[in-house]
Amino acid sequence: MALPRSRPPVMRLTDAAAERVRSIIARSEKPVVGLRVGVKNGGCAGMEYTMEFAEAAGRFDEVVEDKGVKVLIDPKAIMYLLGTEMDFKADKMSAQFVFNNPNQTSACGCGESVAITPVRTEGFEPRA
Numbered sequence: 001m002a003l004p005r006s007r008p009p010v011m012r013l014t015d016a017a018a019e020r021v022r023s024i025i026a027r028s029e030k031p032v033v034g035l036r037v038g039v040k041n042g043g044c045a046g047m048e049y050t051m052e053f054a055e056a057a058g059r060f061d062e063v064v065e066d067k068g069v070k071v072l073i074d075p076k077a078i079m080y081l082l083g084t085e086m087d088f089k090a091d092k093m094s095a096q097f098v099f100n101n102p103n104q105t106s107a108c109g110c111g112e113s114v115a116i117t118p119v120r121t122e123g124f125e126p127r128a
Contacts, residue, residue, distance in 0.1 A: 013085070050074075
């Protein structure tokens with residue numbers, strides 16, 4: 001009998017993103033288990049990335065642990081975020097998380113919203 005094949009994580013973090021997430025979580029006033037990442041409808045391009053503290057993992061959250069950081073992926077966002085790398089960029093004008101998403105097809109001029117095509121995966125089953 002063949003062993004089940006392991007799946008790659010939905011997303012991964014750069015060193016800069018992991019360091020920034022650790023720093024933000026350390027300053028939280030409430031106990032936090034990680035950072036919840038998702039997408040929602042909105043903006044001129046159609047979708048926006050969302051991030052919030054997670055005090056507990058949801059029943060169907062996809063949990064990604066990378067570089068000592070726990071990221072919980074909203075189950076509705078998994079198919080939009082497969083293969084995404086989360087980075088953190090800072091310069092003289094701004095500091096922000098950047099999502100390098102292979103499923104992103106376009107972005108608005110202001111950089112606040114994106115168009116994302118969900119991954120088509122026949123036979124994909126989320127972890128129980």
